Amino acid sequence: MKEITKKIQEIAARLFAEDKIDIFLAWAQQGEHEFHTNSYVARSAEDVKNIVFNEYSIYNVSNSLLKFRDSQERIGIAVKGCDSRGIVRLLEDLQIKRDRLYIVGIPCPGLKDPLAAARNYGGFSRKEEEGLAWKCLDCIQPNPVIYDELVGTEQTPRQQGDRFAKVKELEQMSADERYKFWEDTISSCIRCYACRQVCVACDCRTCIFDEMKPQWVGRENSTSDNMMYHLVKHAHMAGRCIECGECERVCPVNIPLMLLNKKLIQDVGLLYGGPEAGMQYVEGSKPPLSVYRENDPDDFL
Amino acid sequence: MPDKDHKCTCSEKPLVPNIVEVIDIIDRTPDVKSFFVKNPDGNGVPFQVAPGQCGMVSHLPIGEAMISCTWQENQEYLEFAIKRVGLLTDELHQIEIGQKIGVRGPYGNGFPVNDCKGKDMVFIAGGIGLAPLRSFIKYCFKNRQDYGKITIIYGSRSKADLCFKEELFELWPQEPNTEVFVTIDNAEAEWDGHVGFVPSYLEEINPAPAGAIAVVCGPPIMIKFVLQSLEKMGYNDDQVITTLEMRMKCGIGKCGRCNIGSEFICLDGPVYYLKQLRDLPPEW
Amino acid sequence: MKVLSKDKLSTALNKLSDSAEVFVPMQKGKQSGYFTWKSFEEGQDELMLEALNVYQSPKNAVFPQTERIYGIASQGVEVNIDKTYEDTSANIIFGARGCDVKGIMAMDLAFLTKGYEDSLYKARRSANTIIANACYEPGPNCFCNAMEVNCVEPAGADVILHDVGDGYGWEVKSDKGEAVTALLADILEEKEVKLPAIKPFIQNVDYSGVAEKLKDMFDHPLWDKLAEPCVNCGMCTYVCPSCYCFDIQVKMWGEQGYRFRTWDSCMFEEYSREAGGGNPRGASKERFRQRFLHKLQFFKERYGTPLCTGCGRCMIVCPTDINIVRIIDAVKEAEINA
Known part of the structure; x- marks a missing residue:
């Protein structure tokens, strides 16, 4: 990983020197421990030395692009497989232009969750196991799908067995059992909206949950309002979720959010086929459920 | 504070x-x-x-x-x-x-009606901003002997948007030692009054700062330019009063959102001397 | 000193639960927070009194995330308030660390002083007893000592527990403390105990002069840099033991409904958005700055103590590793060009 860090730094330095970019998005270690690694914006050749790619560079930096969608900077960005799918989503949604980006792809060996490490270090509650983050164990796309330059060697997907096994387990339950399952998990939601804020596919300018005229979803912390939040948010992710797993990773109350997303990925795949969200970028292409036609056979939407 | x-x-x-x-x-x-x-x-x-x-x-x-x-x-x-x-x-x-x-x-704290006793009062308002000032204006007329000359400068986008027309055109101009100036942003038929924005009209009228207090309320952009005009005209920060607007939920200084610095506008405000506002973070 | 033997802990919690809701630190499935002892399921849940702390603070016990204010009946022009809510049933927070006790002390200042008393909070708090758990071994993220907290003798506790190995030394600090002690008269034993020595703090945080210095730093460029990674979720504010901002909203089903309040977060754009659409803190950086200034400057100016209690939770949960200690350090180091 030190090698990769060095290469990214070299590329970023070169891009700054050649005046090809104004900022470079990657990761940096912010505190004394390695798990204090998070998203970072290098703004000059001077900043480049701070960039790292280490085993905690798990944050999906494609999300950081949203902060720059209205400005003009030319952006260099280092991405893993999942992050690169986020970039495709943003390109498809016309949130950012391809020619503003110089993408440095990193085939990802699978990383650790800095939040788990921070929790263990902090000494609250029980210690957790600190292997590869579970989201990395489920990874189907470690290699970047879009890049201008690649550093490191191709990785093989780590996902093994039936990718939708847990979804099928839930599908086997009776409706009542399934409801109970979601009631139990979703009632503990504290509505901090971190799952939305770290989601690169959540690129709406005004989120439906922040809309007050009219207010679509109540803000009460109750099972019904919480469910409404999660159902609406995740239904909106159908055909959009790039499976980066950030929502579930950051959730402070451990709601299995990717189960909802996986169910939708499975169903959208069965209904529409075609490549999954963010897997390939063809200019002008749209994911399923993003296109409106007046002659749509259904009468709703 | x-x-x-x-x-x-x-x-x-x-x-x-x-x-x-x-x-x-x-x-x-x-x-x-x-x-x-x-x-x-x-x-x-x-x-x-x-x-x-x-x-x-x-x-x-x-x-x-x-x-x-x-x-x-x-x-x-x-x-x-x-x-x-x-x-x-x-x-x-x-x-x-x-x-x-x-x-x-x-x-809220309300206007410092006692502090202003003996002063010439200059009320400057735009749009619905006349509503809070109207209370102070009515109070001054009720206690007419306590206040000096009263100047009211009011503007809105159009003639139709002028609030409290009866008071503006009939009642207040008849009060002793009182002048009422009304302006609208753009010329329109059946309007023979002044046309233009409040800040420039204020500078045109130029009420003397000596012994005067200016009370300002209106849309944020109007307040911003009126404050600049008043400064130019020689008003000190302790001669200018304005009322602030922030989003509020509880009204009693608990829910948090209406703060500017350590002030809760619902409770400590909404009325401030400009001098006080200068000590606060520039979020107003 | 009176001692609560650890093998009598569940007996004591059962006893207290006869007359009150008792909130204890617990690992409940995947949840780590304060839950009622009545909800404790043997074999599944784990009591976390021995742990440094749990992820969700006990503020829920006195300031629930959502609570009703009054009921509404509305029929055409006739509108009535058919019920007002105030929860005066006894509740006990058992085993709160000093930082979390300080969180409640800060909420007492916000809700009960400076003019108005918040009747909903007052009702719950009047019926609330705090049994604190003295901290002799600060954790790696702890800095309550820098935030005016005495973690061994936290101000505001009604009883303080001192872990002496096989039991808890039971130190009564108030009348409310006497009342719960009386309930446990048959369970507490009188014993000679030796209190442990307090271990030093692992990190060294210096808050002195920060509130004063921040007065001149509202427009300082450091906020751009510090706020850059923040994604404006509300996690830090919701796990915080002292963040108390709330929203008031209504829920109606046809002609019946109620008004309720619910935690809100200064991190959300909607929080300070005005009806006309304007927003004094529309930008991410402005909201970020508001949170840290409220913690470190504004609350101190208004109430005389910082709103941060040094518990370290926000730095553990933040998805982008925003760290209030690093912010305090950055403020200390910053140069001000007057």
């Missing part, structure tokens, strides 16, 4: 409103209505207000909003002049006489 150890002036359950009945509604402009309310038994009002204080008005099934409450000489009813800007105010504009609504208050 004002003393922050406020006295609680409302009920033991400060977040629970009093139910009142709407006894009259007057259209002030196409998007401003005055609502007059009384206790449902027809006797009096749930609370009395000083000039510049506010009340939290609720259409109970919809929501609540902090609205300036008009000071009345006889406190037989409460008047709220409400502009249609959002979900709640849209709904309020639909209600009819007889509707029961909720009010709680009074909130």
